[in-house]
Amino acid sequence: MPMIEDHTLGTIRLETSPSSVATITIDRPRKLNALSLELLAELEACLQAVEKSDARVLVLRTAGDRAFCVGADIGQFSAFSPIQMWNSWIKEGHKVFRQLAVLRQPTIAVIDGAALGGGLELALACDFRIASTTAKLGLPEVSIGTIPGWGGTERLTALVGEARAKQLILAGRQIRAETALQWGLVTETAEATSLEEAVDDLVADILRGAPVAQQTAKQLVRAAAQGVDSAILEAIASGFTTNTRDFHTGMNSFRDKTTPTFTGY
Template identity: 50%
Template sequence: MSTEASPVTDQATEQVSVEYSADGHTATILVDRAAKLNALTLTMLDDLAAAARDVAASTARLVIVRTAGDKVFCVGADINHFAGLGAAGMWRDWIATGHRAFDAIAGLRQPSIAVIDGLAFGGGLELALACDFRVIANEARIALPETGLGTVPGWGGTERATELIGRARAKELVLTRRQLTGEEAVAWGLATAAAPKAYLDATVGRLSTDILAGAPLAVQLGKQLIDAAADGAPSRVLEALAGGLAAATADLTEGVAAFREKRTPHFTDS
């Protein structure tokens, strides 16, 4: 049972399209436009950014990104919403809004897990790539097929895919529009784990348990250090600062005590 919920509505239809909820230490962002295969609109992108702000302001230690429906995670951008924007509209509104939304998710201090239970194409895959981890169903398919439509990935897909799988693989993904299965996504390095759809939630649960077992501040500092290193920041400086901050926490005292006493630590996020 969720302990708090903050639905955000699609202004065009007045129906919930993105919902933020929290249960204990875990927050969930749900994209719910199943009737349209969870295709993303400008309003939904704004809603995703708002949901990310809700997570950032919360005491959650982990965020799960899910979508509604049985066979589709997200087919990406709603073509009917961007086809008539023109060059200026694409540059000023469509691309910029998507980057703000996905960067807000990627920039969260809390680790994030995307649960890919079906097709994740284009912007749908880019949404998943903005998360720290991707757990995918074996039966799912992922792709960046935009060149077949006459355009290119626009919401960070080229950058994040290249960071994960390298330049050659990213070119194969984008230029050939190749679709990967869940197991192929793991083999390529685009996904963390794959499982039959019936066991997907159990796989997410195990990963969540492992993340939540760490000291909250240390986990969040670790995420930020790795992201900063990927951007070229010197670890000798940032690790010293982060280590100094961690040294001042009660959780480090508890972690050392638990190690010496050969017991499981009880972290309090302090």
């Protein structure tokens, strides 16, 4: 897979461990991992590779400890014309973040440092967000005269409700990880020294489940959030998952009081 090596543009790396854990790392610490169109294209290519792979879970990381991601590359962003903003910048960000949101594998954003603007929107597109206790989160776009443009108004409101979303978006407030946890914006917090342990624990929990059942359930949760009748989809999904080899493995292990080994079939 091609990678961007220029120090100004940064790099996105994709690695897969023997335990079927895929890791995407945005490596642009000098620019606080700010996102450019070039990096969005690299992220899209990495997500496509993960979708087609045997990976069971995706961990999304960034380099450095100053910022998870501060959002848009302001130098590139500010140079766009209104037409370019409409048909390129906003369009590409939405496309890639939606690709992350609907990825069949469970996804975890590891937030160490500031997650602001498009950086928070990136994390919001993941299923889980584990933040260090020193992290801060916000959507400060109104402070430069614009609005969140990569799905933040929708995904943030779905997680924390309209009133709290307005605190971050309209008032431009930034909150600490503890408050974000109370609001449901992040799923877990940990001290910086224990952050990797918290990530490893969640990954281990995910790997203990049956892949097809997990990926099907993820689609059901997404459909439920859009108001689809669960009685219809759950009937279809149950018929599908109970026809897999993993279901029979799970039932036999439950009966025999042994630990199942799921294969994804």
